[in-house]
Amino acid sequence: MSKVSETSVRVRYGETDQMGFVYYGNYALYLELARTELIRQSAWSYKQLEAEGIQLPVVNVNMKYKKPAVYDDVLHIRTKIIGEINRKICFYSEIFNAQNELLLKGEVELVFMDKHLKKVINCPDIIKEKMKPFQWS
Amino acid sequence: MSKVSETSVRVRYGETDQMGFVYYGNYALYLELARTELIRQSAWSYKQLEAEGIQLPVVNVNMKYKKPAVYDDVLHIRTKIIGEINRKICFYSEIFNAQNELLLKGEVELVFMDKHLKKVINCPDIIKEKMKPFQWS
């Protein structure tokens, strides 16, 4: 039975724009922190990963905006891994507000890269293994 | 013959992250300024549009990252409108660096909203007309 990582974040004033909602680009920061927490929950951290010479640049993003988030909202984010983990890994997140309304669906695909050689690599087996609980076919 | 709007932007230090590239979420700012310039070139401005009671919240974003942008790069952005303009409008942009390498393909879909009633409306005909030169079927 696969798991979903959960985290929450409060909207900052500086993340809103003059429309009174969170600026569309700032959801990228929320998705980043959600996948960082998933990674931490799978027993290593993204910070360690970089320390060991692996970077994860983003290669594809899709965000669907259903309802706006507003200032001071506590957002609840549910994140899982979809598809295979090889050279790429794909995180899927849903962001909800306190009223449990779905605000955003986001998919972020990243590629495993050797930090020093700047070339794409396969995800090391040990990392694959640790992420498996969060993986949904 | 349809037109493409062109604009350029220089990468700021604060837009990079510790990977040494532009942070993936910050491209949203570049796409915003590119569509703002397209709108300006079609004879009105987004600012005026809001003054007249119309807002354009984003409902869908897709960004494909091909190569990273780095600090102080002058990026060149080519933007056009794809598909019909009705309740929604979709901008398609390509971002190039000074070596004319394609860095990013981005699609941003926005919805016309009455600012005061907060409900979706059709794009006014006069605006449709002015945008037509940039529209690609």
Next chain:
Amino acid sequence: MSKVSETSVRVRYGETDQMGFVYYGNYALYLELARTELIRQSAWSYKQLEAEGIQLPVVNVNMKYKKPAVYDDVLHIRTKIIGEINRKICFYSEIFNAQNELLLKGEVELVFMDKHLKKVINCPDIIKEKMKPFQWS
């Protein structure tokens, strides 16, 4: 005996720059959330304040950077109010890392403004009263 408000925040990847530290402008977001929490701890919220027609634009900022914050650091922020609360209010914060090293000292002065008339006002007495516990002469 005056009180100090305490809060913490984890550094996001998107808040770093290519120097590998938090970008100097992003500390403004940390100071914002620290004073928001102080206000919340004094029994009302900044969000409510805006709902009641009062805004607090910033008029003066001073930040002294002692040591850099890095990605994934959990920062600890201690905030208090210094000086009188009248037309202006001044928040003083210190930011520490997990090793309890002082990273930044920040002073942010804001002015009470009537949201609709856009003119400066005195801080309402009820708000002054609630903030008093956090006030240091």
Next chain:
Amino acid sequence: MSKVSETSVRVRYGETDQMGFVYYGNYALYLELARTELIRQSAWSYKQLEAEGIQLPVVNVNMKYKKPAVYDDVLHIRTKIIGEINRKICFYSEIFNAQNELLLKGEVELVFMDKHLKKVINCPDIIKEKMKPFQWS
């Protein structure tokens, strides 16, 4: 006769907040680009400087906000160097809107740092020489 560096920047939607003004922390980005242009006008670039192993972390910021900048404003920034250039350098900027109203006065002090040794150094003489035209006692 000392010189002043001039540059301009258009306010992006994502730089505003729900107050309808530019978020107070985002002026740091404008001051960054203003000093970057001053440095470029003095015949080398900040990018080159980093390539040669010198970094300039910020150690002190003071910003006084006089009037708000709003979306789509073209801001005009005038920047000069104040005081001696040794281990530190201090940039002073004034930001004006299109009506020539003064919006912000900002002082940013940076320290010369050896990028590899991470220790403070003196500004190399050749750089001091090139910056001199912008220096005001």
